Amino acid sequence: MEAKRLSEADILAILRGADELIAQGGRSLLAKILKGSREKKVLELGLDDCPVYGCFKGVKLEEVLEKIDWMFDHDFLDIEYSGKLPMIVFTERGWYIERDKRADEFLREWDKWIAEDRSAPDMTYLKDRNRKMIFLILEKARESQNKQYIPYLEAWKQIDYRKVRERITSVIQSLETGETPDFQAIQEREVMLKEALQGDAPQDLYIKCWECGNRFLFSIGEQQFYRKMGFHDPKRCPECRMEREMSDFLDF
Ligand SMILES: [Zn+2]
Known part of the structure; x- marks a missing residue:
């Protein structure tokens, strides 16, 4: 059964949570952030400071995990292995969305500083x-045309690398001169963001076998099962897998 489509708010919350533990933790740790767990590991890593900590407090753990799995199925998140441990990483789509939202988050913080x-x-x-x-x-x-950002930009310029400094200088100049923003670029970015948020429906994969070179089906159901169990994707077709197991058995 196809799980229900997640709301945009859920998608953004899960991406923000994942941002805290990219390549450092798996789906159960992500679920704990979103549930607002008081577990030692969560607190030790300071994950309770994350803005989406506890945002699914009232939701059953099982359902939180289902939401996270929906994110894997729809090409927002992926698994990478660190040794045997499955770690969450962003897909290109997931990172496109998260970096945009995260950039906004940094500027909202500046706005707060300005207000204070x-x-x-x-x-x-x-x-x-x-x-x-x-x-x-x-x-x-x-694009904000907000001159009040200039002192923060100046301070930032003191500590960053040349490439970033050059860009900061150019932004400060634009703000000082009141340059008109590139509205087309802004609009294009918004359209892309909307498209990215649609996700990509899960698909059967055809993987090329390492051993014999034939393509074999890795179905949606199998993909979900493998991920849940923390297995690597299969590298060999069922026939070659069977043959290997047989020869291991005979060697034994
Ligand atoms: Zn094969």
């Missing part, structure tokens, strides 16, 4: 983050 009349704090928290997201923050700052 706060001068620029230590801006090193922006250093060494994903470059695409950093440039997106800067583009959005430019």
Whole structure:
């Protein structure tokens, strides 16, 4: 049975939660963040500071896991293995959405500082983050035409690398001169974001066998089962798998 389509709010919440543990944790840890678990590991990693911590508090754990699995099925999240441990990673689609929302989140924080009349704090928290997201923050700052961002940008410029500094300089110039934003670029980004949020329905995969080179079916149901069990995707077709098992058995 096809699980019910997630709301946009659910999709965004799960992506935000996943952002805290990319390549560091699996689906059960993500579920714990969203449930607001008080478990030691959650607190030790400071995951209770995440803005979506506890946002599915009233939802049964089983249902939270179903929502997360829906995200895997619809190409928002993926699994990568660190040794034997399955870790959550973003798909291209998932990261496209999350970096846009995360960039907004950083600017909302600046807005808060402005409202509190706060001068620029230590801006090193922006250093060494994903470059695409950093440039997106800067583009959005430019598009905002908000001159009040300039002191934060100036402080940021002191601590970052040359490539980022150059971009910051250009944004400051745009803000100072009141340059008209590129509305077409903004609109294109919004259209792409909307499309990305649609997700991609799950599909059967045809994997090429490592051994014999034939393609074999890896069905949606099998994909879901493998993920739930924390297995790697199969590399060999059923026939070659069977043969291997037989020869292992004979060797024994
Ligand atoms: Zn084969």
